[in-house]
Every structure is written in structure tokens, then in C-alpha cells.
Amino acid sequence: MTLAYQTDFIDLCVRLGVLRFGSFTLKSGRESPYFFNAGLFNSGAAIGAVGRAYAAALEASGLEFDMLFGPAYKGIPLVTITAAALAQHASRNLPFAFNRKEAKDHGEGGSIIGSPLKDRVLIVDDVITAGTAIRESIDIIRAAGAQAAGVLLALDRQERAPESRLSAVQEVRSEFGIPVITVIDLDDLMHHTALQGRKDDLERMQSYRKRYGLAD
DSSP, X not given: OOOHHHHHHHHHXXXXXXXXXXXXXXXXXXXXXXXXXXGGOOSHHHHHHHHHHHHHHHHHHTOOOSEEEEOTTTHHHHHHHHHHHHHHXXXXXOOEEEEEEEEEOSTTOEEEEESOOOSEEEEEOSOOSSXXXXXXXXXXXXXXXXXXXXXXXXXXXXXXXXXXXXXXXXXXXXXXXXXXEEEEEHHXXXXXXXXXXXXXXXXXXXXXXXXXXXXO
């Protein structure tokens, strides 16, 4: 069963073309029946709605954390709007930070912009593919003497990573022992697709999940 904020988020993604159905070749070489492109959240109204969805997912999770961190580059607008949404809609005024790809050697210097990393830090990003950005973020957080509290994402594809029996989300959970919260996952997409009566899209997603999905 999808919750109201999840249904609203899927509808938003479809309306903006962030979520498309058809046939798409992924970096892994797999032919996917759907494609998710968070780069198309490119207007004020759209990114505001994303922030509200992220904040709703956090509130539903009950996860405890003290601040937020967004890995460059897509994590930067996402962590910013999530912090704003938490302050406006959940009365949680929390500090946030993000990193530069390269450290700045003049002015304020350093590679971290925003609040100093401390206590329990939530990482905010769009999706996990290879998990590289998440691992780098955890290294940055630990180097600052802080603790990674978890990861917040838009989508969990719930499929095995290449050369693995685990998904990228499961690998992060297993390797670092931290929760990964997602606004939606493949189950939510399939449930929504079924309710919309898009039989062909649903059948393609079922076939894809049978081939690449996680074991029950």
C-alpha cells in the first residue's frame, strides 16, 4: 500500500518526465522498463514538492538524526530543500552541509560548505547506483568525527547490483550498518501502475523484476 505522499511523488515524477516508462538501456547494460532522472526536478515548484516528499518519508521512518549532508552534486539541492521542508512542515530546524568536489585553497577554504559535521548525520541523495557517493560521504563524515545516521533517497529500484546478490541499497545497509530510507521503491511503482490500469507497463516491470529483482 502506497501512502499519500508516495502517490503524490510518483504523480509528480510522471508529470515532469522524471519517471518514464518504455525501454531504456542502463549503465549496467540492462534494458529497464522505466527510467528515473532526478535532474528534471528543475523548477522551484518541483524541487519544493521533492523536499516535502523527502521530509514526509523521514517523518514516517522515525529515524533519529541531528543534521543533514548532501554529496555533490545532486545531493546539494536535495539536502537544501529537505532541510527547508523539515523546518517549514515538521518544525525541525536542523543544520545541513554539503561538499565540494575539490577543496578550496582560498577564502574560507576546505571542502565542506554549511554547518560543521557533528553528531548523527543523515546523507541525502537521489538514488544509489554503485554506492560510490555514499561511501565517500561516510568517509567525510567519519573524518570529521561525526557519525553517519542513515541515507535518504528518492527511489530504491530493488534490483540486484551487477555481480552481486544484493541491491545497492542492501550493500550500503550491510557494509555500514545504517538504515536507508526511500520515498518510493519498485513495489510502490508497480502498485501505482496497477492502480492506473497500465497493464503493459506493469507486465514489463514484473518481467524485469523476475529477471533482476531481489529474492523474497
